[in-house]
Amino acid sequence: xxxxxxxxxxxxxxxxxxxxxxxxxxxxxxxxxxxxxxxxxxxxxxxxxxxxxxxxxxxxxxxxxxxxxxxxxxxxxxxxxxxxxxxxxxxxxxxxxxxxxxxxxxxxxxxxxxxxxxxxxxxxxxxxxxxxxxxxxxxxxxxxxxxxxxxxxxxxxxxxxxxxxxxxxxxxxxxxxxxxxxxxxxxxxxxxxxxxxxxxxxxxxxxxxxxxxxxxxxxxxxxxxxxxxxxxxxxxxxxxxxxxxxxxxxxxxxxxxxxxxxxxxxxxxxxxxxxxxxxxxxxxxxxxxxxxxxxxxxxxxxxxxxxxxxxxxxxxxxxxxxxxxxxxxxxxxxxxxxxxxxxx
Numbered sequence: 172x173x174x175x176x177x178x179x180x181x182x183x184x185x186x187x188x189x190x191x192x193x194x195x196x197x198x199x200x201x202x203x204x205x206x207x208x209x210x211x212x213x214x215x216x217x218x219x220x221x222x223x224x225x226x227x228x229x230x231x232x233x234x235x236x237x238x239x240x241x242x243x244x245x246x247x248x249x250x251x252x253x254x255x256x257x258x259x260x261x262x263x264x265x266x267x268x269x270x271x272x273x274x275x276x277x278x279x280x281x282x283x284x285x286x287x288x289x290x291x292x293x294x295x296x297x298x299x300x301x302x303x304x305x306x307x308x309x310x311x312x313x314x315x316x317x318x319x320x321x322x323x324x325x326x327x328x329x330x331x332x333x334x335x336x337x338x339x340x341x342x343x344x345x346x347x348x349x350x351x352x353x354x355x356x357x358x359x360x361x362x363x364x365x366x367x368x369x370x371x372x373x374x375x376x377x378x379x380x381x382x383x384x385x386x387x388x389x390x391x392x393x394x395x396x397x398x399x400x401x402x403x404x405x406x407x408x409x410x411x412x413x414x415x416x417x418x419x420x421x422x423x424x425x426x427x428x429x430x431x432x433x434x435x436x437x438x439x440x441x442x443x444x445x446x447x448x449x450x451x452x453x454x455x456x457x458x459x460x461x462x463x464x465x466x467x468x469x470x471x472x473x474x475x476x477x478x479x480x481x482x483x484x485x486x487x488x489x490x491x492x493x494x495x496x497x498x499x500x501x502x503x504x505x506x507x508x509x510x511x512x513x514x515x
Contacts, residue, residue, distance in 0.1 A: 174358070175356055175358040175359040175361075178212050178213050178214055178356060178358060179212055179275060179324075179356065181212070181213050182210045182211060182212040182213070182276075183209065183210070183211045183212075183216065184208070184209055184210050185204070185209070186200035186201045186204050186209070186232075189209065189211070189231065189232075192216060193216075193219065193220075193227070193231065195231065196234075199232075199233075199234040200232050202234065202237060203232035203233065203234060203236050203237060204232055206236070206237060206446075207232065207236055207277070207279075207284060207289075207446060208277050208287075208288035208289055209232055209277060210274065210275070210276055210277045210288065211230045211231070211276055212275055212276060212355070212356055214355070214356055214357070214358065214389070215230060215275075215276050215355050215356070218384060218385065218387065219231075221384070222382070222384035224413065224414075225381075225382045225384060225413070225414045225415065225420075226382060226384060226385070228279070228411070228413050228414050228450075229278055229279060229280065229381060229382075229411070229414060230276055230277075230278070230279065231279070232279065233279060233449060235448070235449040236279065236446040236447070236449075237446070239445050239446050239447065239448040239449075240448075241443065241448050242443055242444050242445030242446060242447060242448050243443050243444065243445055243481065244285050244445050245285060246282065246442045246443040246444050246445075246479075246481050247261075247282065247442065247479055247481070247482075247483055248481075248482045248483035249261075249267075249283075249483070251483065252483050254305055255298070255301040255302060255304070255305045256293070256298045256301060257269040257270070257292075257294055257298050257299075257302060258301070258302045258305055258306075260305075260309070260312070261483055261485060262485065263311060264311055264312060264313045264314060265312065265313075265314045265315070265316065266305075266306065266309075266312045266314075266315050266316070267315075267316045267318055268302050268306075268315050268316065268317050268318070268337075269292075269294065269318055269319050269320065270294065270299060270302075270317050270318075270319060270320075270322055270325065270330075270333055271294065271319035271320035271321055271322050271324050271325050272286075272287060272288065272289075272292040272293070272294045272319060272320045273287075273288060273319070273320050273321065273324045274287060274288060274319070274320055274321045274324065274351065274355070275321060275323075275324060275351065275352055275355040275356035275359065276351070276355040276356070278351070279446075279447070279450070280409060280411060280441060280444070280447045280450045281444070281447075282442045282444050282479075283320075284444055284445070284446050284447065285444075285445070287319065287320050288320070292320065294319075294320075299333065303336050303337075303340075306337065306340050306342075306343065307340050309342075310341075310342035311342075312342065312343065313342060313343060313344045313345065314343070314344065314345040314346075314347065315337055315343055315345070315346055315347070316347040316348075316349055317333070317346065317347065317348045317349065318348075318349040319349075321349075321350050321351060321352055322348050322349070322350055323348075323350045323352040323359050323360070323364070324352070324359075327361075327363055327364055327367050330367070331367050331370075334346065334368075334370075334371045334374075335371075338371055344373070345373055345374075345375065346371060346373070346374045346375070347374070347375045347376070347377060348368075348374070348375070348376045348377070349376075349377050349378075349379075349407070350376060350377075350378055350379075351378060351379040352378075352393070353378045353380075353390055353393040353394050353397070354378060354379060354380045354381075354385045354390055357387070357389040357390045357392065357393035357394075358389065358393075359393075360392075360393035360394075360396050360397060361396075362396060364396075365396040365397055365399065365400040365402075366400065368397070368400055368402060369400040369401060369402070372401060372402075374402055375402065375403050375404075375405070376397055376402050376403070376404050376405070377404075377405045377406065377407050377436060378394070378404060378405070378406055378407075378433060379406065379407050379408065379409075380406055380408060380424065380428060380433070381408055381409060381411060381414055381415050381424070382414060382415055382420065382424060383420065383423040383424045383427050386424075386427045386428070386430075386431060390431065391430075391431045394431045394432055394433055395431070395432065398432040403434070404432060404433040404434065405433065405434050405435070405436030405437075406428050406433045406434070406435050406436055406437075406474070407436055407437045407439060408421075408424065408435070408437070408438050408439065408474065409438075409439045409441055409450075410438055410439065410440055410441060410452055410456070410457050410460070410476075411441060411450045411452075412449065412450050412451065412452050413450075414450075416452045416456050416460070417460075418459070418460045418463035418464070421438075421460050421463075421464065422463065422464060422467065422468055422472075425464065425468060425472040425473070425474065426468060426469075426472055428472070429469065429471055429472055434471060435471075435472055435473065435474035436474055436475070437474050437475050437476075437477050437486075438457065438460075438461070438474040438475070438476045438477070439477055439478070439479065440452075440454060440457055440476070440477070440478040440479075440489065442479055442481075443481050454478070454489060457476050457489065458476070458489060458490075458491050459491075460476075461473075461476045461489075461490070461491050462491045462506075465491065465506050466505070466506025466507070467506065475488055476488070476489045476490065477489060493505075493506075495510070497515075498515075499514070499515055500512050500513065500514050500515065501513045501514075501515055
């Protein structure tokens with residue numbers, strides 16, 4: 172079996188390699204890669220060759236990334252909400268702790284496109300230590316989300332060291348890990364990794380699938396290992412133009428997620444990140460997709476459609492309108508479009 176480290180080492184990271192495998196305009200690719208990093212590992216490359224456009228768009232640089240006049244460098248104002256480097260304290264009782272600067276694949280729509288995979292994202296033992304110190308000194312934080320980059324790109328030993336230190340902080344009750352590895356490099360989820368993670372419950376994992384073609388036997392195995400270790404799994408999907416902005420595609424994705432024991436958690440409206448405007452749909456597109464999910468698939472397969480407010484305002488749920496009148500009697504429309512009422 173090819174190890175995940177070898178697959179990662181054999182990733183495409185130059186325009187010339189990419190053109191040799193998938194074609195494309197070398198001049199455009201070189202321009203983009205000079206600003207934003209490229210990495211496509213052999214596993215995901217094979218998926219692109221099988222599935223085509225929806226996966227190609229997520230992984231392959233596009234010249235439009237350089238001509239985005241609408242996007243913001245730091246759309247969620249994470250840098251302004253960082254009391255110490257790489258730790259974002261936006262919500263009162265939760266903190267985001269960035270512990271790895273790399274990913275198994277560099278998604279073209281990444282919220283942290285400004286720094287992930289570049290020299291701009293500096294994570295060292297010193298910055299990690301500063302994060303521990305802040306968490307220790309801020310007891311109102313009861314939940315920590317480990318992210319990056321992708322925490323699963325760390326070695327088992329390094330990741331366990333971080334988990335162990337966090338578990339030693341009495342005020343931290345819940346640990347979450349955000350990782351796209353079960354989708355983009357599922358071989359990384361080994362039996363050893365799952366057994367190590369199992370020692371640090373209560374621990375939750377949110378992963379990230381955007382298209383049904385990403386749910387493969389390998390991804391199924393990876394998620395199964397984590398679920399068998401008692402780890403609840405959620406999925407944070409991003410609504411992307413030309414990838415999944417179609418109700419039937421989204422229904423297939425949400426249903427398939429349940430079959431691999433992953434609960435659809437969020438469907439995100441794409442952030443206002445510079446270099447990603449070509450991925451953004453109008454909000455009405457997402458609301459219409461939600462209308463085609465609610466009532467048409469199992470409630471377990473229905474995510475919360477949300478927008479992460481620019482400037483660090485937090486997540487705002489976006490829900491299709493069903494209420495037509497609210498007084499002594501609530502008048503509303505059912506998922507079938509039929510009028511109905513309920514006496515308050």
